[in-house]
Amino acid sequence: MQTTNHNARKKSSIINAMTVDVEDYYHVSAFEKQFSRDDWDKLPQRVEHNTYRLLDLFDNHGCKGTFFILGAVGERYPQLLKDIHNRGHEVASHGFAHKRATTQTREEFKADVERSKLHLEDTIGQAITGYRAPSFSIDESNEWAFEVLAELGFKYSSSTYPVKHDLYGTPHWPRFKYTRPEGIIEIPVPTLKLAGKQIPIGGGGYFRLYPTMLAHKLVDKYLAKEQQPYSFYFHPWEIDPDQPRVTDAPFKSKFRHYLNINKMEGRLATLLDRYHWSTMQNVYLK
Template sequence: MTVDVEDYFHVSAFEKQFSRDDWDKIPHRVEKNTYRLLDLFDENNCKSTFFILGVVGEKYPQLLKDIHNRGHEVASHGYAHRRATTQTREIFKADVERSKKHIEDTIGASVLGYRAPSFSIDESNEWAFEVLTELGFLYSSSTYPVKHDLYGTPHWPRFKYQRSEGITEIPVPTLKLAGKQLPIGGGGYFRLYPTFLAHALVDKYHEKEQKPYSFYFHPWEIDPKQPRVEDAPFKSKFRHYLNLDKMESRLATLLKRYHWSTMKDVYQIK
C-alpha cells in the first residue's frame, strides 16, 4: 500500500491554475486527510509506504513523525512536485536531496524509497536513477508501464528489477490482457473502475503473475469536499473529481480484502 502525500493544489493537472508562489496562501487539507488515512489503516491492520512531498513535510513535521511512529514507511516524493522530465539533472538532485534530508532529520531514520511526481522518469531522463543512487536511495517506484498522455513507459519492465545504476525500480502494476497492459495500480483508475472489476483485476494479476501487487493513491482522493478548480480543462477535472465521494468506502473494502504492508517489506528492500 502506498500513499503519495500531496494536497489537491499540488497535482500536475492543476499546475497552471496554482502558482507555487501561492501555495502557502491556500488553505491546506492534506494534514487532516492523511491523519484520517492513518486511522483507517489502523482500523484495518494495514501498513503503508507514504511518499512525502517535501513542501508538505516541512509544513507538517509532526505528521512525518506520527506516520513513522505508527509503524509505516516514510519515503520521498521529491520536494516541490516538479515532474522530473521538466528538470535538469542539477535541479532534480537539489529537489530530491532537500526532501530526503528533511525527512531523515525529522524522523531519525534513513529514507530508502523515492517516487517521482506523475511517474516522470522515462527514456528522456534515465540519469535520474544515477542521481537517486548517488543520494543513497535503495529503490524507486517512478515508472508506470502503460500508455498515457501525461506519463508512461509501456516498453519498460513490468515487475521489480535491478537497474544498472544500482537502484531497484518497482513499477506500478499492470495486467497484460489481449496484448494490452491495463493500468491496475490505483489512483484515478481505481475510482473509474466499478469496485467488482477493480477487485477482479487484482485477483487476476495475483493468479496470472504470482507477483506482489502495489496500490497508490493520494490523501485528497478521500476528500469530496475539497474546493473545486473550475477553470481547469474538462479532462483534468473529470479525472480529479471522479467518484471522490465513493473513494473512502471503496478503499476500506480494499483494505479488508487483501493483506497490506510497506514497499520495503513486501519487495524485500535491504
C-alpha cells in the same frame, strides 16, 4: 460508511504493498497551470487532516503502508511525518515541489530530491531509502535520474508506470521489480496484460474509474496470473469530496481529479480488507 472487520478472510495469501503519495489537491500535475508555487501558502490546506484520517483508517484495518511524502508537505507538517513513522509506516520521498522529473535538469532534480530526503531523515531520525517521482515522471528521456537517486543513497524507486498516458508512461519497460544498471531497484506500478495490452490497475484515478467489482477482479487476475506482489497507490485528496473545486482547469483534468471521490473512502476500506498489505520495504526488499 460500512466496513468489514480487518480479520476477515483474505482472498490471496500474497502480501501486497499499500502506498500513499502525500500531497495536497493543488500540488497535482493536472492543476499545475492553475496554481503556482507562490500560491501554495495562501490556499486552504487539506493534506494534514486527510492524512490523519488515512492513518486512522489504516489502523482500523490493520494496514501498514509506505507514505511517499512531498517535501513541501513534510516541511510544513513535521509532526505529521513523526506520527506516520511512529505508527509503524514507512516514510519515503516524493521529492520536494512536485515538479515532474521530465521538466527538470539533472541539477534541479538532484537539489529537489536531496532537500526532501534530508528533511525527512532529520525529522524521523532514520534513513530514507525509497523514492517516487511526481506523476511517475522517469522515462527514456531522463534515465540519469536513477544515477542521481543512487548518488543520494536511495535503494529503490517506484517511479515508472508501463502504460501509455499523456503525462507519463514507459509501456516498453519492465512490468515487475528489477535492478537498474545504476544499482537502484525499480518497482513499476502494476499492470495487467490482456489481449496484448497493458491495463493500468495500480490505483489512483483508475481505481475510482473502474466499478468496484471490476477493480477487484483485475487485481485477483493479476495475483493469480503473475504470482507477483501487487502495489496500490493513491493520494489523501482522493478521500476528500469537500476540497475546494478548481473551476478553470480543462474538463479532462477535472474529470480525472474529482471522479467518484465521494466513494473513494468506502472503496478503499473494502480494498484494505480484501488483501494483505504491508510497506514497499517489507514486500519488495526483504
